[in-house]
Amino acid sequence: AVVSTQSTGNVRLCRGAAGMIDCLKTDQIGAQKRLVELQKDQFEKVQETVKTELETWTDLVRKTSTQRSQAAEKSIKSAVKLLKDEEKRAKNLMIYNYPETELDGLDEMLGHWYTICTLVGKKSVADLKNIHRVGGKEPGRNRPIKVELESSEEVEFMLKNAHKLRTSCRSNVFLGPDRSKEQTNAHRKLVDELKGNILRDPSKHYFIKNNKVCSYDIEA
Numbered sequence: 001a002v003v004s005t006q007s008t009g010n011v012r013l014c015r016g017a018a019g020m021i022d023c024l025k026t027d028q029i030g031a032q033k034r035l036v037e038l039q040k041d042q043f044e045k046v047q048e049t050v051k052t053e054l055e056t057w058t059d060l061v062r063k064t065s066t067q068r069s070q071a072a073e074k075s076i077k078s079a080v081k082l083l084k085d086e087e088k089r090a091k092n093l094m095i096y097n098y099p100e101t102e103l104d105g106l107d108e109m110l111g112h113w114y115t116i117c118t119l120v121g122k123k124s125v126a127d128l129k130n131i132h133r134v135g136g137k138e139p140g141r142n143r144p145i146k147v148e149l150e151s152s153e154e155v156e157f158m159l160k161n162a163h164k165l166r167t168s169c170r171s172n173v174f175l176g177p178d179r180s181k182e183q184t185n186a187h188r189k190l191v192d193e194l195k196g197n198i199l200r201d202p203s204k205h206y207f208i209k210n211n212k213v214c215s216y217d218i219e220a
Helices: 002-089 106-120 152-160 162-167 181-200
Strands: 092-096 128-133 145-149 174-177 204-209 212-217
Touching: 092 152, 106 128, 106 145, 106 152, 106 162, 152 162, 152 174, 162 174, 181 204, 181 212
Parallel strands: none
Antiparallel strands: 092 145, 092 174, 128 145, 204 212
């Protein structure tokens, strides 16, 4: 009877232990499921964050690329315009300090041009496209004359032979290229520098060449 009672107690103990084990297993499985779900949720959040960051980065790259493309296009257009302006100005010649009268019409302009061409040794005037005074009239001021020619080579010829005007009846007249506003300002600074050098040391001859003030000693 005692053995039977112990056996029954052992059975109950085993059953109770088995039940506890089952509960622990169930709790462990539940915890594992919750862990898996948590990990899955975190993974999905990470995926969403990465996706958002990628979309943001892609959008940023797209906008940056568009901005760069627009900036490059603008820069190219500006460069092309500048090049066209330079090509056009290269065919223009400026005549400074030629006496101006009240009757400075087209016929008078053509006469001025013929005189200048003759004095510098230019044989033909047929390449002239247009000629006119530049700027508004001012008392006591001779407005520059702008001459438009067929080629830049003709302009170069005139500029190379402009020194002949110094010993002519138009010694106060001088020629120059058609400069942009920026080029004019830069040239004005060079002229100011040249004048300053003359005042400081008049023993030298000063001139402007290749956008620099140059000089050489005047022979005694």
